[in-house]
Amino acid sequence: MIIKSFAPSPLTKGLQALVTRLHPTHPQYQNFQQELKNKEAGDFGEQYVMKELQQMALLNDCYILHNVTLPSALPMQIDILLIVPNAIILLEIKNIRGTVHLKNDPRQLIRTSDSGEVHVFTHPEIQLEQYIQGMKHFLDTQNVSIPIYGAVVFPFNNVNIHREEGRLPILMAKELPIFLHKHLEKSKETTTMAEIKNIILSHLRNRTPFPLCQYYQIDASALRRGVYCENCGGFGMEKLKIGWHCQMCQHRCRDAHIQSLKDYSMLVGETITNRECRDFLMIESEHVAKRILQKLQLPRSGSNKNSRYKLSGLYMNR
Ligand SMILES: [Zn+2]
Structure with missing residues (x-):
């Protein structure tokens, strides 16, 4: 059951406005255009996984939330949060195409696009570990103790993943039913689920990076x-x-x-x-x-x- 539905990220909307308003001759214009494409692809992936989860009968009695930020010692912006019997599951969605190397020491995600361009990103495990810690901290402040699991999910088969040994599961969206089934088998207890749902809903934060001129240090006079x-x-x-x-x-x-x-x-x-x-x-x-x-x-x-x-x-x- 979805209790916080998919919505495009505020940064996507902000970047759409920025790319519309910024003059194409601005030195950072192409970077913002690329960042917007990445954000739109990210949103599309999250929307797809939300739809897949909604259709899983297995999750009928569980709670599904899109884009969750809670007050915590560690910054968190969880793509998808699931409250299932006796556990919380955090999903970090990565809609990246091309060839992806997830390497250790230091942990990085290196993407090579079809045209051969190489980009380096934060390893999704690092984000997910931070969100799991942040979630644990938040629940501690609420005196709730429950296991928290996480997985990185690649929604589509447009990516060729090479992975060195890692600490957290990295899945394709099609593997989610099997992954979730394993966690759901363990317990059927549902009373705390409703309590946790209410705690989370009453603490949701709306974090935005606005105004973007300040965030990206652009002079507002560069806008049309x-x-x-x-x-x-x-x-x-x-x-x-x-x-x-x-x-x-x-x-x-x-x-x-x-x-x-x-x-x-x-x-x-x-x-x-x-x-x-x-x-x-x-x-x-x-x-x-x-x-x-x-x-x-x-x-x-x-x-x-x-x-x-x-x-x-x-x-x-x-
Ligand atoms: Zn017109």
């Missing part, structure tokens, strides 16, 4: 300003009395400014003033900007000209 046309991709839609008009493709849209304000919140800052709003959306009238911001019913601090509108609710709820 203006309202973006969803139809042709052009910038600089013109404000009409009601809605927005694209001079390039004649497309009209009532709420085109909402995506731009979401972009602002993910890239530049989580609050915005009337002046910053006019500058980013490229509108002249203070009155029009005020109407736009007020209509969104955003939490506000300060009064009159010093009002700051809080934008973080935009990308989370819409």
Whole structure:
């Protein structure tokens, strides 16, 4: 049973906004484009494994959660967490194509793409060990004692894996039923499962790396300003009395400014003033900007000209 469903990672959404807004001549543009592709592939893999888990009758009475962050001494962002009778299982999903070498001493994941390019990544075991320790620490603070297992899962057969001896299981998604069955055989006890589920749900954290200009140390002036046309991709839609008009493709849209304000919140800052709003959306009238911001019913601090509108609710709820 899924109790926290799949959702694209906030960083994927942020990188989409960054790649849309950053000028292609920016020296880091291609790096961000590549990072976005990696994140999108990662999300796709996680979504696939979530679907597979949902279809396993074996997990009908277990709890499945996507993307779990809990308060802990060690940073954690668990791709998939399973609460099964008498155990917690953490899955680290790796959707990487090409040839992968998982080497020890030091532990690294080395990926060679089909075109021969070599990239080095953190060994997924290191992440998973950290999450298992972090999870253990979190449960200790809640006075819960339960075995925690983990596995690294490669969702698709688009990867050729060479592995030196390791400490944690590395599986293909198709092996998950057998792997999970082994853990589920041991016990049928379900009372603590509900308790653990409630503890985890009430401590979930929403961690985002926003604003990305700060995170990646990009000058916000390198971003393209203006309202973006969803139809042709052009910038600089013109404000009409009601809605927005694209001079390039004649497309009209009532709420085109909402995506731009979401972009602002993910890239530049989580609050915005009337002046910053006019500058980013490229509108002249203070009155029009005020109407736009007020209509969104955003939490506000300060009064009159010093009002700051809080934008973080935009990308989370819409
Ligand atoms: Zn257009």
